[in-house]
Each structure stands twice: as structure tokens, then as C-alpha cells.
Amino acid sequence: MGVESDVKPDSVALHPVGATGAPEVMGIFGTGDLGRSLGLRLLQSGYRVVYGSRRPHSCGPVPQGAEVASHAEAAKEASLIFVCVHREHYDFLTTLTPHLKGKVLVDLSNNLKKGIYPEANAAYLQRLVPGADVVKGLNTLSAWALQNGLLAGKQVYLCGNSANAKQAVSEMATKLGLTVLDRGSLSAARELEDFPLRLFPEWRLPLLVAACLMGFFYFYLLIRDVIYAYVETGQDISYRIMISLANKVFPIVSLVMLSLCYLPGCIAAFLQLYRGTKYKRFPNWLDRWMLCRKQMGLVALGLALLHAIYTFIIPIRYAVRHKLISRVVDEMKNNKTTPFYFDNKEAWGTDSFYVLGILGFFLYLLLGLTSLPSVGGSLSWREFSFVQSKLGHLTLSICTAHGYIYGWNKFLRPSTYKWYTPPGYMLCLIVPSVVLVLKILLLLPCVDRALTRIRQGWERNPPLIEVNKASSL
Amino acid sequence: MGVESDVKPDSVALHPVGATGAPEVMGIFGTGDLGRSLGLRLLQSGYRVVYGSRRPHSCGPVPQGAEVASHAEAAKEASLIFVCVHREHYDFLTTLTPHLKGKVLVDLSNNLKKGIYPEANAAYLQRLVPGADVVKGLNTLSAWALQNGLLAGKQVYLCGNSANAKQAVSEMATKLGLTVLDRGSLSAARELEDFPLRLFPEWRLPLLVAACLMGFFYFYLLIRDVIYAYVETGQDISYRIMISLANKVFPIVSLVMLSLCYLPGCIAAFLQLYRGTKYKRFPNWLDRWMLCRKQMGLVALGLALLHAIYTFIIPIRYAVRHKLISRVVDEMKNNKTTPFYFDNKEAWGTDSFYVLGILGFFLYLLLGLTSLPSVGGSLSWREFSFVQSKLGHLTLSICTAHGYIYGWNKFLRPSTYKWYTPPGYMLCLIVPSVVLVLKILLLLPCVDRALTRIRQGWERNPPLIEVNKASSL
Amino acid sequence: MGVESDVKPDSVALHPVGATGAPEVMGIFGTGDLGRSLGLRLLQSGYRVVYGSRRPHSCGPVPQGAEVASHAEAAKEASLIFVCVHREHYDFLTTLTPHLKGKVLVDLSNNLKKGIYPEANAAYLQRLVPGADVVKGLNTLSAWALQNGLLAGKQVYLCGNSANAKQAVSEMATKLGLTVLDRGSLSAARELEDFPLRLFPEWRLPLLVAACLMGFFYFYLLIRDVIYAYVETGQDISYRIMISLANKVFPIVSLVMLSLCYLPGCIAAFLQLYRGTKYKRFPNWLDRWMLCRKQMGLVALGLALLHAIYTFIIPIRYAVRHKLISRVVDEMKNNKTTPFYFDNKEAWGTDSFYVLGILGFFLYLLLGLTSLPSVGGSLSWREFSFVQSKLGHLTLSICTAHGYIYGWNKFLRPSTYKWYTPPGYMLCLIVPSVVLVLKILLLLPCVDRALTRIRQGWERNPPLIEVNKASSL
Ligand SMILES: Cc1cc2nc3c(=O)[nH]c(=O)nc-3n(C[C@H](O)[C@H](O)[C@H](O)COP(=O)(O)OP(=O)(O)OC[C@H]3O[C@@H](n4cnc5c(N)ncnc54)[C@H](O)[C@@H]3O)c2cc1C
Ligand SMILES: Cc1cc2nc3c(=O)[nH]c(=O)nc-3n(C[C@H](O)[C@H](O)[C@H](O)COP(=O)(O)OP(=O)(O)OC[C@H]3O[C@@H](n4cnc5c(N)ncnc54)[C@H](O)[C@@H]3O)c2cc1C
Numbered sequence A, B, C: 001m002g003v004e005s006d007v008k009p010d011s012v013a014l015h016p017v018g019a020t021g022a023p024e025v026m027g028i029f030g031t032g033d034l035g036r037s038l039g040l041r042l043l044q045s046g047y048r049v050v051y052g053s054r055r056p057h058s059c060g061p062v063p064q065g066a067e068v069a070s071h072a073e074a075a076k077e078a079s080l081i082f083v084c085v086h087r088e089h090y091d092f093l094t095t096l097t098p099h100l101k102g103k104v105l106v107d108l109s110n111n112l113k114k115g116i117y118p119e120a121n122a123a124y125l126q127r128l129v130p131g132a133d134v135v136k137g138l139n140t141l142s143a144w145a146l147q148n149g150l151l152a153g154k155q156v157y158l159c160g161n162s163a164n165a166k167q168a169v170s171e172m173a174t175k176l177g178l179t180v181l182d183r184g185s186l187s188a189a190r191e192l193e194d195f196p197l198r199l200f201p202e203w204r205l206p207l208l209v210a211a212c213l214m215g216f217f218y219f220y221l222l223i224r225d226v227i228y229a230y231v232e233t234g235q236d237i238s239y240r241i242m243i244s245l246a247n248k249v250f251p252i253v254s255l256v257m258l259s260l261c262y263l264p265g266c267i268a269a270f271l272q273l274y275r276g277t278k279y280k281r282f283p284n285w286l287d288r289w290m291l292c293r294k295q296m297g298l299v300a301l302g303l304a305l306l307h308a309i310y311t312f313i314i315p316i317r318y319a320v321r322h323k324l325i326s327r328v329v330d331e332m333k334n335n336k337t338t339p340f341y342f343d344n345k346e347a348w349g350t351d352s353f354y355v356l357g358i359l360g361f362f363l364y365l366l367l368g369l370t371s372l373p374s375v376g377g378s379l380s381w382r383e384f385s386f387v388q389s390k391l392g393h394l395t396l397s398i399c400t401a402h403g404y405i406y407g408w409n410k411f412l413r414p415s416t417y418k419w420y421t422p423p424g425y426m427l428c429l430i431v432p433s434v435v436l437v438l439k440i441l442l443l444l445p446c447v448d449r450a451l452t453r454i455r456q457g458w459e460r461n462p463p464l465i466e467v468n469k470a471s472s473l
């Protein structure tokens, strides 16, 4: 009977016309931020709203058009009640159990931290008011989003033990413009309550990888540059730590991270070729790796951006200006003529180096742009994968070439290998080069053909017997 | 009767199965851009569309599949009619009143400016055709959005005096993928008509603040730099107005605006602490201020970006190159050796200054990125507030440090205080410093604990009596 | 009874009323990526899912909660079946025809390329299983989007010969959070299948125009700069090809493309003025041009960004440093004093040049920002057109001024016209200047008034007779 009243407004035709005029009543316990915003929104969607408050006559502002009553009165009027109070204050509900019998209670609560209570809030609520049908959900909505009408198309989760209760909440949510996903029984409440407490879980691994790589390369370059200079020549070039070193570490790690975006795709392809089927799951580590490629790529883009900015400010640095001036004065004093000789090869070399860097960065930005949800969402699958996969590999090639040109005339000079260690940019070229070679192998017509067939469902060892069984049914 | 049958497809169960095949008829008056696009869209959603036109045989192109008839004929066929003509041409409808009796008329019109007519367009329409049920709405949709199918999930407002009429329009709109918000009776029409004429209302205050600050600091620096130099030494350095001055004003105002984003949060917190409850409304000015923090932040980001670009082009400026060259030549002539001495402290100082600036700018960009609707919308509340609040305060700290380092060795030099005025960057450090100090106070464990309790609903003077009353019901 | 009727609309027609508690069964043929993700999603929306597999006992992982059966058994249980196998494997369905009679088959398949088969996949499927109702659709969804719940509000197309079948699929899709557009009978299947294979169709023309312009200007400048220098003075300045030339071509083409964004609007306005009505279609070429303005603008922005980056790295280029050093040394040797004279006019000129460039670029970025779908979508129509049209014309003016200042003192110098050809920047100023002049004409009060009247529906030669006919009905 409770449920009856919550037919969707749409189904007008089912009721005598007079009945449709009367909007359904929604109850809200709590007149805090969330309660107020939710009430406003429900009013806008055509519901009547009754607040239940500890002090109905001085409960602070409620949205225009809403009514305020005591908790018990509100409970009587509405068949669906939103509980917008903190779990810490739930106990008052026990006094209301008779009024709440058969009502749908929506628990929207969140906690401040994970695992402070042994029981999910919604489960606790159900235990307090056993006669009501508790539905957990909508707890990912913030008061702010509700107030600013940013719900359209947003996805929310529900769970609860009563299918009818969930149905009623789901219809209300649909009317608010939300998309509802059912997560099953109330035992999923804990999971739903942990949801808004997530803090970038999918960013952890990429950030960790980036941090480790940066730490390693920073230390490595510190030894090779600053400490080497100090030990061998007694020079103090520690000021380089701030910018020069960072501006080497950033591009190095960015390039490695970029290639780590494209390595798992190659590994997956070779695995499929080796197994001769696409119907076997990838190992777990590969799956996880593939799922965080977006974040890896964006971290790489961030580092590339830092590299770009660090490069732009090079000429205004004190050390650089000083070097330039000293060099001129030096030249003059020694009256050498070498500097006046314009080395065409050097000009071509450095300019190519810069051009590759700029183009690589530009493509990087394009990749980043298409990974904005609203841009990516407006692309067809083929367009998205054209940008991410084709242009992505092009980006990787160009950035790798940028790295190679940097060292073009230094690879064979012994002075490059201070203390017998290779410079940083050589180390960082290893992974990208491997990825590019693997990719080229995959593009060989014969390999490509085999792979395409496998991805269309062909299997080297098809399960013959079962096919027959199935079709004989 | 027409209306009944065109309930949403959902209501399949109401009709004999055969009937569902026949699509509902929608009428459209007007074959302009909007009429055409709307018709196309209705056809795509499975409706039949009949245009009413002044000249049914030469009305220009209509979408394929639509019919064209005279206004009267179209009115007869459809129970729901969209009026896609300008208000200036509404009078022809008076001749159709008999045909429009009991029909739902949707008024989608907008005006060119606010307040040119004493009456809302929809109210005027209702007065012209009293027998019809006028619904105002969908007027925020542009022909362009309709044509390009950009409706999915968009929010539209409706108002009207007949609940059934609104219901019918709302079902149609839902089928087009829109989310409908009911704004009440036709008296809200004016408000709905003013909606598409809004021009960045929430940007006005932040832009005004920025403009005032920029005006003030520009003038202040003009006096201290250019006019001071002219008066005291007779030098004409007016060329500095274009870039050097601007490149001081931008970062100064950016930093002040950034701190103005975080100041209201601190004020709100202290207010809650002082009042001992979160259930009292903030004063109006604070509310308004808090609501435009996003725009303040984005203006600050814009200024920071300009500062960055201005800084990047410093070395290619004529004046800067000239100074560099003159300096070298000078050095040579005087055969001084000072410039050749490399000042390690200076190198560290300036490099730290740049690094802080770059990192601050990078974090600024992150804040800006997450305020893109599609990015912000994909974050959980905790993630969003982690970025905006935690990283935001970090950004403020770093940018403030950037400011302090700029003046690190100048604070105590008397020559800094030309005409007894402090330089601009000192002035601009005041507000950020205050905000940071307030924030640190709020982070003290005892203050933080009290605040958290208050925000969870605890009150220093709870309204005891009413609680009892409520629970005794 | 109310409750019953408001069970998920879907189930209504299919099940006896009592059954509403029992979720509807959906069948999926194929346990590949797409099948798995779709199943997961259906489960989340409250459906029961039965997979049909060649080898029900070893078909790999299916989402938790789904059942696996042979194809025939799955077909028996579900009334709606998704075919998630490649067209190449459709033939197994012929063996199932008896079980598929009267069922709805949803064909989600895509091909690898356009036009490899004479017949659309869905038409082929219908031919194989004539007794079933085939619906083509949802094929624009990727497994990835399904898995990550990125469906909310997305738009999908359907087509099919049976209205009831389409209705059933459409209800399911709506429940998944999708917005459905009906594209008619199964003959539209080909079109729907080509949809995901689109590769930036609306970008082709703008990119082609940009490529042609860049090719032309590159060649033109190559002759005027590098080849001219080689022929006339024997100097080899070929190293300029990499950066100096590119950094002239980018801004030139960017400015031309930008003005090409605003030219069609002017042409359209003059056409409307000339015709005296807005009810005539624009010629096809103008329509096409106007539809790709967004892409033109974004290409222009890309080139402007490249121009900016190329400019930022000027001072760290070898050639530039070399020139600086040589110049100083030169000065010293000749003991000239000219360089020490600070040319105030030059300082003002170059600084203004840079400032205009920076401001233009900044406005460019704003235009680009608002064309992000999520940002543009949150603006009212007036706001969007304020930015795109008003700020857009401002951007064009500023960038054009940037171009004029570049040549301010060179227009009258004969040495500018090498081999009697004007320099590139002069050529590129032609189109923007024309656009600005046209725009100024359109802003003249008398012209503006006439245009506004026309756009509100006024016609110079209204079709008098038909109006009377219509109103006499
Ligand atoms: C700035 C930046 C932003 C990025 N943003 C994103 C982002 O938003 N989203 C994202 O996903 N990545 C993103 N990335 C990472 C990267 O660009 C993509 O993951 C890219 O698609 C990887 O390309 P790929 O060709 O290696 O992989 P994919 O094209 O995904 O293919 C990977 C592997 O999957 C398998 N495979 C492919 N197709 C099929 C099939 N039909 N059947 C079975 N198996 C198949 C194959 O083994 C293939 O090699 C970003 C990177 C950067 C640098
Ligand atoms: C580039 C840029 C972009 C920005 N974009 C945005 C944006 O998109 N959206 C936006 O809002 N801001 C934006 N800002 C502004 C700013 O970053 C945010 O407003 C930021 O959240 C303010 O942080 P805060 O900690 O001061 O405020 P908040 O985290 O909002 O808290 C402010 C105050 O509200 C009160 N409060 C907080 N939680 C509760 C609670 N549970 N109950 C009762 N009271 C509470 C407290 O008094 C608190 O101090 C942007 C800033 C910049 C620089």
C-alpha cells in the first residue's frame, strides 16, 4: 500500500485525473545542507516535501514550498523518507518505529573515514527500525551537486533487501535525472558507503611508479652531475639541483611512463598470439597495468608539461645569463675567433631537437585532450582509438627521437660515461626503444593478420566437441 | 483523448498491442531553424510530426518524413503543438482559437532583451488562446543543440497552469533525453524567459574585483616605477608600461584573488566555532562570496597564465636584449671582474624563485582542470575536495612563498621603499599570509576537533525542549 | 495495484502482473569482451542474464550472477537476445531458428572496414533467422564504456522492422541510462554500422584547408627567405627551415583560418540582406562551411599554440645565441656606440607587438575552452554566442593588429619586397582585413536594424495569398 502512492508520475493515464494532480509526498529527516538541497530538488521535480525536524518551529531555513513537521508527523505523511542525519544521531529513530512500519527509509549517510564502525550505516539503520525497508543509496551525491542541478545523467547506486522499496527509490531517482544501478541486497551497503571515500585509487600505482622513477633518476643524476663535479674538479654546482637536474628528470620519467602506456598493449598482443585465442584471461598484473594506462599517460603528460615550462624559463635564469656573459667576455679577452664560426650542423641538430620536442609535446596535449571525459565521450570508438593508439605511438616515436637526437654526437664520446655510468637519457631510451621494436614486429603483415583473426574470435584449438553438443540441442 | 493515447511508450500495457505501432502526432507552428531542428529530433524519437505553416506549399525545407499543412489542419491533428515563431507574430493564433481548444501549446520563445514586453510571452499566448493549455519551457534549447543531438541529459525547465499539460510535455521531453524540472505555474514564465538571456551573472563580482585590483595596482606601480624614475632621475622608461608593469600586476592580483578563494572558508569556520552550531545561516555577503569562489579561482588562473606567458617572452624583448648587450660591453670597457664572479647564493635564490613559481602554476592548472564540469563530475566528493581544498591550500602556500622569495633580500633595503611606499609584491602578500595563518589556526588539533563536531550536527546550545516534544509525538 | 503498474515499465507487457518481482531475462550470445561487459551492466540494472555459449562449461569468465547455457537453452529462456559475436560466425544461428522464433535479436556488431560485405550485418542476420525480429543498435557502445559505466546520457541509435521489438530494446536501453533515437526500418542498418567507423569526417575539410595553406606559405617563404638568400648572397641559411620558417607559417595560417571562421557569418548576413528573407536555404557550400567553423577554429588554435611554443624557445636556439654573441663582439671590435642607444620607439613597438600576440592567444584559449563539450554545454545560448561571436571577433581584431604591427615600419621599405613579392605576413592580412571591414559594415545601425528584422521573421516580399488561405481555414 505504501508503494502504491509512488507510481511514476508518468503513468498519469492509469489514475482518475483528479489523483494525478496531487503530487507524491516525500519525507526528509534532517534540515542540514544535504536535506535542504535534496528537498529543493524534489520540489522542483514536482514532489511535495515534508521535513521531519527536532524543532519544527525553529529548524532554520527550508526551501520555499516545503512543509516542516515533527519527525513522527512527517513519517506518517510520507511513504518514502530520506534520512539526512549523521549516523551518530540515528538513535532518535528508535522512538519512531511504530510510525516507520512499512515505510521506505533511504539511507544517504557517509562516514568521515573507512571502517570506523563495525556495521554499515544502512545495516545499523535497518537493525534500529526493523519494520521499515531500508534502501542504501544516492550517498555519492553532494549537497552542492543537488543544489546546482548537476545531476542530469549522473550514475547512482542502490542496494536494499526489498525489491519494491528499491523500485520506488529508483523511480524517484530517475525522475531527478539520475541513472540508477542496482547493487543487490543491503549487504552491499558497506561498499556503497566506502565509495565516496575513495581517494584516487586508480592513480596510486601510476603515481607510485612515477615517484620511484623520479627518485631513482634524481639520485643517479645527482651523483653523475653534481657530486662528480665536486669530487673530480672541486666545483660547487649544487645550484643545479633546483632546475637543471629536475629538467633532466622530468623528461626522462615522462618518456619512460609514456612507453609504459604502450608496453602492455604489445605484451597482450604477443600473449594472444602465443596462446592462439582471445578467450583466455590475461594474467592479473597485465590487467591491472592495462587499466591504469590512462593515469600513466596523464602523469607522463604532467611531467612533459613541467619539462616544457622549465625549458621556457632557461634563458632568464641567473646561471644561464652569467654563462652567456662570461663566454662573450672570455671570447673577447682571448680574441679567439671560434665562436664566430657558425656551425651549420650544430644549428640543424639543435633545431631538429627542439622541433621534435615541440611536436611531441603538441601530440601529447592532443592525447590529453581526448582523455577529457566530455571530449572522449563525443568521439566514436574508432576515433578515440585512432588518437590514443595511432597518434599515441606516433607521440612515442617522436619523443624517443627527441631523446636520441639529444645524444646524437655524444654516444661515442668517452667523456660522456663519467665514472663508467651512461648518462640518464641513454637509460631512459631503453624502454621506449623496446616498445617501438615490438610494435614494429606486430605491424608486420603476417603477424598482423594472425592477430586480427584471433581478435575476431578465431582460435587455434577450438573446443570442437562442445560446439557440436551445443548445436545438437 | 489524443493526449491520453500518447503516454510514453512505457505504458505499453494500456493499449492493445496493435495500437502502440502508431506513433503520436506532434504539431509544430513555424518552419524556421528551431522548428526544423525540433521536428527532426521528434521524428528521430519516433513521433509523427506535422508542421503548420503560412504557406504549406512553399515553406522551405522540412525534415524528411514530416508533413506540412496549414496551421488549422496541423492544429486539428496534433494534441501537443510547439509554437516556434517569434512573439511578434503570435497574433495569427487568435484566428485559430476554435482549433486550439483543449490542445497543449508549448511556448519555446525567447526575446532579444530583458523586459521589452510588460508580459511574459507565454502569458501573452495564454491570453490570446484562452482555451488552450499553455506550457512554457524548453526555451533554453538552441536549434543548434537540437540538430546536433546534444540533448542527452540536459536539464530543462517547464511551467504552466495545467498539470496534465505539463505532464504531457514532460513525457515528450524525457523521451528526447532531457531531464525536466517543474517550476510551477505560468507565472514563472518570465523567469524562464529571462534564463537564456543571462550573461555570466556569477562572473560579474569576480571580474569586478579583479578589475578594481588591477586598476589599483597598475596605478600604484606606475607611480612607483615610471613616474618615480622620471621625476627623480629624468629617465623615460615609459616603454615598461606595456610588459614589465603588466607582468607585475598580473601575479599580484592573481595571488590576491587566489587567497580570496580561501578566505571565506576560514571565515565560515570561525563563524561556526563562534556560534557553536552549523544550523544558523551565514550572513548574505559570506554566502555570495562562497558561491563565486570558483569564478574567482578561474580568474586568478587566467592571470597566472598571462603572468607565465609574459615571463616566457622576457628574453626576446628588445629592452631586455639591449640591457644584456649593454651590460657586457660595459663590463668589457671598465674591465671590471665582478660579473665573472658566480654568486652561488644568487643562483640558488633565483632558481628557487622560479621553481616555486612553476610548481605553483602547475598546481593552479590542476585546480583549473578539476573545475571543468566533466572532470569534476567524474570525481567523488572526497576527491574533488581533496584537490580543491588540500591542493588548493598547497597552491596558495607555494605561490605565497614564490612572492616572499621574490623580495627575500629586499625587505630590509631602504632603497626598496621609494617615496616611502612599499613595493607592490609586499602589499599583495598581506591577504595570503593572513589566510595561511588562519588556516594553520584551524588545523590546530583542539580547534579542528571542535569544528568537526559542530559540522556533524553537534550544537553548543541544543534546543532541548523541542526534541522532547518531537519524540513524544 | 498501483505498484504493479509501476514496475519497471519494461516488464509490463511481457509478464503476468504478479511476476514483477522476478527480473526480466536477457540473453547474450557470445562471451567475448562486449558480451561480458554488457552482461555485467544488465545485471547491475536489475536484469537476469543468461549467456549462450558454444561451450557452456568452459567459456571463460562471465560476470558474477550470470548463468551460462547452450545457445539453444539461452534462446528458450530469454525473449530479448543480444548477438555479441562477429558477423563471420553468424551461421551457427541457422541451427537455432526454431528456438529464435518470435524473439527479439539485437545485432550489436560492427565491421572492421566499410563496405566489406554487400549486405548490412543486421540484414544478413534477419535473412538467416527470418522468424526473429532483428533490431540493429547499441553498436556505438564499446565494451570499455559499458564496463566503466560511462553510458549515462549517451545517445544510441536503433533501427528495425518491428515497432514492438524496437520498443522492447528501447526500454532496456533507457533503463541502462541511454538515450534512444529511432532511425526507422532495418534498411538504416548499414548507416548505423558505418557510424562507429567514422574517422573525423567533419575535420577533413578544415585539415585539408590548413594543409594546403601551410604547403603554399611554406614554399613561398622558402623561396623568399632561404633560396633568395642563397641566390643573391650565396649564404646558406637552410637551418632556418626547421624553426624560423615554421614559426612564420604557423601564425600566418592560424590567422587566415581564424578569419575563415568569421567570413561565412558575414557572407550569410549579406545574403539574407540581399534576399530580404531568412526562409531561403543558404547555398550548399556556405552551409558546409558554416558547419565546420568549430573545427577550423580549433585547427587555428592548434597552430597558434605551436606558434607560441616556437616563440618561447627562440632564445635558447643555437643560431639565436650565436647571433647575439657575434653582435656583441662585433660591436666591441668596431667600437660603435649605436647599440648602446636605447630606441624608445623600438621598445614600444616590439612590446606592443608581443602584448597583442599574448592577449590574442589568451582569447584564443578562451574560445577553445568554451568549445569543450562540457563547458559549452553549461553555458546559456547567449553566453556561448557572446564568447564565440563577440570575443571571437575581438580575437580576430587583436590578432590582425598583431600582424599589422609586425610590419609597421616595413610596409614602405623597398627591401621588404624581395624579388617583387610581398612578405608572407602581408598576404595573410588580406582575408582578416576583409572580414573585419565586412563586420564593421554589418554593425552600422541601419544595416544592423534591417538584419535583425529579417532574422525575426520579417520578409521583404511576404507570401500574402497563402497567409490568407491559411487563416481562412
Ligand atoms: C596524455 C595521455 C592520455 C591518455 N589517456 C588515455 C585515456 O583516456 N584512456 C585510455 O584508455 N588510455 C589513455 N592513455 C594511454 C594510451 O594512450 C592508451 O591506453 C592507448 O589506447 C594504448 O594503445 P595500444 O594500441 O597499446 O592499446 P589498445 O588499442 O587498447 O590495445 C591494447 C591491446 O588490447 C588488445 N586488443 C585491442 N583490440 C582488441 C580486440 N578487438 N579484441 C581483443 N583484444 C584487443 C590487444 O592486445 C592490444 O594490443 C593516455 C596516454 C597519454 C600519454
Ligand atoms: C583554478 C581554480 C579553480 C577552482 N575551481 C573551483 C570549482 O570548480 N568549484 C569550487 O567550488 N571552487 C573552485 N575553486 C575555489 C576553491 O578552490 C574552492 O572553493 C575550495 O574548495 C575552497 O576550499 P576551502 O577549504 O576553503 O572550502 P570548503 O572545502 O568548501 O569549505 C569551506 C567552508 O565550508 C564549510 N564547510 C565545509 N564542509 C562542511 C560541512 N560538512 N558542513 C558544514 N560546513 C562545512 C566550512 O566552514 C569550510 O571551511 C577554484 C579555485 C581555483 C584557483
Ligand SMILES: Cc1cc2nc3c(=O)[nH]c(=O)nc-3n(C[C@H](O)[C@H](O)[C@H](O)COP(=O)(O)OP(=O)(O)OC[C@H]3O[C@@H](n4cnc5c(N)ncnc54)[C@H](O)[C@@H]3O)c2cc1C
Residues within 6 Å of the ligand: C258, C261, C262, C263, C264, C265, C266, C267, C268, C269, C270, C272, C278, C293, C294, C295, C296, C297, C298, C300, C301, C364, C367, C368, C370, C371, C372, C376, C385, C388, C389, C390, C392, C455
Ligand atoms: C578556438 C576556437 C573554437 C571555436 N569553437 C567553436 C565551437 O565550439 N562551435 C562553433 O560553432 N564555432 C566555434 N568556433 C568558430 C566561431 O567562433 C563561431 O562559429 C562563431 O560563432 C562565429 O561567429 P559569427 O558571429 O560569425 O557567427 P554566428 O554567431 O553563428 O552567426 C553566423 C551567421 O548566422 C546567421 N544567424 C545568426 N543568428 C541568426 C538567427 N537568429 N536567425 C537566422 N540567422 C542567424 C547570420 O547570418 C550570422 O551572421 C571556434 C573558433 C575558434 C577560434
